[in-house]
Amino acid sequence: MRLNIFNPLENPFKVEEIEEIKKKLKEYTNSDIENDDADKFISFLKNKIKKKIVQVKQAEKKYRLISENVNDLIGVLNHAFEYEYINENTFLHTLGYNKDDLLGESVLNYIHPEDLKKATNELREGFKKGYGSAQIRLHKKAGGWIWVEAKGKTFVDEDGEKKALIVSRDITDHKKAEERTQFLSSITEQVKDAIIITNTRFEIIYINKATEELYGYKKTEMLGKSPDFLNAEPMAEEIQNEIYKTVLSRNVWTGTHLNKKKDGTTFYCDFKISPLLSDDGQISSFIAIQRDITPKIVSRQKLKDSEERFRMLAEQALAGIFLIQDGVYKYVNKKFSDMTGYSTEELLSWRPNEFFKIIHPDFREFTKTQALKKLRGEKDVINQYQYKGFKKDGEVRWVEQYSNRIEYHAKPAILGIILDITDRKKAEKKLRESEEKFRIITEKSLSGIAILQDNKYVYINKEFANIIGYPYSEVKNWNLKEFIEIVHPDDKKKVFEQAIKKQKGEKNVINHYEYRVTKPSGEVIWIDNISGTIIFNGRTADLVNKIDITKRKKAEEELVKLNRMKTELLSRISHELKTPLTSINGYLELLSKEFDNLLQENAILETFITNIKEGTDRLTQITNNVIKTIKLGSRKLDLKKTKENLTELIQDCVKDLKSLLDLRNHEVIISIQQDIMIKIDLNQIREVLTNLLVNAYKFTPPYGKIEISVENREDYVSVYVKDNGIGITEEEKEIIFTQFGKVEHFGKGFDVKIGGSGLGLYISKRIINFHGGDMGVISDGRNMGSVFYFTLPK
Numbered sequence: 001m002r003l004n005i006f007n008p009l010e011n012p013f014k015v016e017e018i019e020e021i022k023k024k025l026k027e028y029t030n031s032d033i034e035n036d037d038a039d040k041f042i043s044f045l046k047n048k049i050k051k052k053i054v055q056v057k058q059a060e061k062k063y064r065l066i067s068e069n070v071n072d073l074i075g076v077l078n079h080a081f082e083y084e085y086i087n088e089n090t091f092l093h094t095l096g097y098n099k100d101d102l103l104g105e106s107v108l109n110y111i112h113p114e115d116l117k118k119a120t121n122e123l124r125e126g127f128k129k130g131y132g133s134a135q136i137r138l139h140k141k142a143g144g145w146i147w148v149e150a151k152g153k154t155f156v157d158e159d160g161e162k163k164a165l166i167v168s169r170d171i172t173d174h175k176k177a178e179e180r181t182q183f184l185s186s187i188t189e190q191v192k193d194a195i196i197i198t199n200t201r202f203e204i205i206y207i208n209k210a211t212e213e214l215y216g217y218k219k220t221e222m223l224g225k226s227p228d229f230l231n232a233e234p235m236a237e238e239i240q241n242e243i244y245k246t247v248l249s250r251n252v253w254t255g256t257h258l259n260k261k262k263d264g265t266t267f268y269c270d271f272k273i274s275p276l277l278s279d280d281g282q283i284s285s286f287i288a289i290q291r292d293i294t295p296k297i298v299s300r301q302k303l304k305d306s307e308e309r310f311r312m313l314a315e316q317a318l319a320g321i322f323l324i325q326d327g328v329y330k331y332v333n334k335k336f337s338d339m340t341g342y343s344t345e346e347l348l349s350w351r352p353n354e355f356f357k358i359i360h361p362d363f364r365e366f367t368k369t370q371a372l373k374k375l376r377g378e379k380d381v382i383n384q385y386q387y388k389g390f391k392k393d394g395e396v397r398w399v400e401q402y403s404n405r406i407e408y409h410a411k412p413a414i415l416g417i418i419l420d421i422t423d424r425k426k427a428e429k430k431l432r433e434s435e436e437k438f439r440i441i442t443e444k445s446l447s448g449i450a451i452l453q454d455n456k457y458v459y460i461n462k463e464f465a466n467i468i469g470y471p472y473s474e475v476k477n478w479n480l481k482e483f484i485e486i487v488h489p490d491d492k493k494k495v496f497e498q499a500i501k502k503q504k505g506e507k508n509v510i511n512h513y514e515y516r517v518t519k520p521s522g523e524v525i526w527i528d529n530i531s532g533t534i535i536f537n538g539r540t541a542d543l544v545n546k547i548d549i550t551k552r553k554k555a556e557e558e559l560v561k562l563n564r565m566k567t568e569l570l571s572r573i574s575h576e577l578k579t580p581l582t583s584i585n586g587y588l589e590l591l592s593k594e595f596d597n598l599l600q601e602n603a604i605l606e607t608f609i610t611n612i613k614e615g616t617d618r619l620t621q622i623t624n625n626v627i628k629t630i631k632l633g634s635r636k637l638d639l640k641k642t643k644e645n646l647t648e649l650i651q652d653c654v655k656d657l658k659s660l661l662d663l664r665n666h667e668v669i670i671s672i673q674q675d676i677m678i679k680i681d682l683n684q685i686r687e688v689l690t691n692l693l694v695n696a697y698k699f700t701p702p703y704g705k706i707e708i709s710v711e712n713r714e715d716y717v718s719v720y721v722k723d724n725g726i727g728i729t730e731e732e733k734e735i736i737f738t739q740f741g742k743v744e745h746f747g748k749g750f751d752v753k754i755g756g757s758g759l760g761l762y763i764s765k766r767i768i769n770f771h772g773g774d775m776g777v778i779s780d781g782r783n784m785g786s787v788f789y790f791t792l793p794k
Helices: 015-029 034-069 088-094 113-129 172-190 209-215 237-248 294-316 334-340 344-348 354-358 361-376 422-433 435-443 462-468 480-484 492-504 550-594 596-601 603-633 646-656 658-663 682-698 760-770
Strands: 073-077 083-086 131-139 145-156 162-170 194-199 204-207 253-260 266-277 283-292 320-325 328-332 384-390 396-408 411-420 448-453 456-460 512-518 524-536 539-548 642-645 667-671 677-680 705-712 716-723 774-778 786-793
Touching (some): 073 088, 083 088, 113 131, 113 145, 113 162, 145 172, 194 209, 209 283, 237 266, 266 294, 320 334, 328 344, 334 411, 354 361, 361 384, 361 396, 361 411, 396 422, 422 435, 448 462, 448 492, 456 462, 456 480, 462 524, 492 512, 492 524, 492 539, 642 646, 642 682, 646 658, 646 667, 646 682, 646 705, 646 716, 658 682, 677 682, 682 705, 682 716, 682 760, 682 786, 760 774, 760 786
Antiparallel strands (some): 073 162, 145 162, 194 204, 194 283, 253 266, 266 283, 320 328, 320 411, 384 396, 396 411, 448 456, 448 539, 524 539, 642 677, 705 716, 774 786
């Protein structure tokens, strides 16, 4: 054994022992009797060393005993990082290795690959600095890894070589807990739900980022407080008691409550409260997971309202309507129940997929495939198709179904509409059976007939070719694009779009319209087109019927010219009549004034003058109406609008006509509760009101009732003149607002006033139209009274 006893870092002697040795050595080296003194010193030193060796061995034995019984791994590494010593019992218990496994082996062989670079650098630095530490994973002999916290310190052994004493403690459980904590923390910070943790005193000790975003508070503003301050209104005591009772019994409480944000905004919160248990099974804290469900609450209410409206409409529908979800009917309307022969209760109680029993076997696989595709959201589905079904009594019926995928209570469902087309199918069958007859008829038809399918003309008759002026041999092979080429540019888009829609069987189509085509000669002709969707050879097609109406169009143009001439003639006649009528009225007034005494003495003469006066007044009124009708028809009426009190105007009109109304003992009721200001042409609207009141007077038998009311809305005003007179039939409604649309009641036994030109209502409606409003009539028929009304914008 070699010991440098003068190096206090390497020798086993105490400082005072070394000083004693130095003192003895000095004494003996200064002695004259060199040999004897040297022997004495050597003997002295041997005794000292022997005694110290005994002490060291005893100490080594004691420390080895300690190291073999501690729970930490203790090892000595040389400069090559090889084990020279291990506390075998602990290594065997912790890692499963004995001395034979590890001594002489590099510790690097047992370090996890991910930690190897870090561990190597730490060992190198540790040998340089004399100390170091690291957290690494060591391999277990039986497989797997443990985490250790290793601390090391270098020393120089008896041979003068630097070694490292490494003490490693198993921190696997701590690491797992730490990783679990970090993992859970990272989860809570990433989740969208607000998470609040309170201690057992219900004080907030943790919130995640989502909580800050939801409530608008910073973490520091919430920690230490009770969550009660987040409630928009005090929570009912029974609910609080229920929460405490539930969580304290280690169960989860769920519920919904109205909460508020920092800015005062309220929202509905759906939350769960759960107890958290410590290692010893005691409640250590409580966790609340919260979510803003305001949009869900709002959408749920909207859905409820929507469902109510849907049910109201569906129950009135003429088609069968059903809703299928999870293979069962969730809703059927009465029409659907009637079509199947099963009661609503029976249909709604069917087991999953039991509804297939009312579908004919030939169509079950097809309908099932389409239903599954819709539920999966696939695009290549057929929304409209036909199939055969069974009624409860076994009768086979054809139906046409339109169905699509919807979201119902956040789950996919199928909403379907079905129509019974059995009669139509029978008709189609007869049509197919009589196809030859059809061809014979169409070939002799004077209109052009064609069938367009897949944008190709699969059938045309010869008249079709004759109308457009192209050879039949050429036209019979045309497609839609070739036909569109001869259509007038202004009509191409309409003709093309309608043809496409009808081939597809779409509903929003125009079946009857007119357009122009250009013949090979360059002549432009007008076509009257009547077309619609049919089923041809099992698929939808467009059946087209064309008539050349060029002559009619020219006749219409001539008629327009004649109407213009008629208007000019009426205008001229009216103005020509106005002049002599003015003279006649003037002379009548002169006669009345100059020969007043004579007229009083001669009753017959006075009657003549009165009759002439009434006749000229009536003729003057008719002439004025004709002139006004011409102006209204040519849009020459200039309105002079001013802000007027409509209520006062109505009252004035009634007052002006009071003597007339009293002649037949009519009761007049004005139901207007406020002044209504509106911008109108006062004289024109006065004329309208007078016309309506006079009509009510004339066509209501004595002792009748006339009521005037007004509906005052934000954007418009509606005026109603209601009577309990002889009423108006549906046929009369068609003509009363037209020029000279007089309804003749003479000789029909009605106690009404006869007279008038039939222009009053026409003029009135045109005046209202010029004001931007409209006029109409409501009547349930003869002797049911009438309500004439007009609407004016504000």
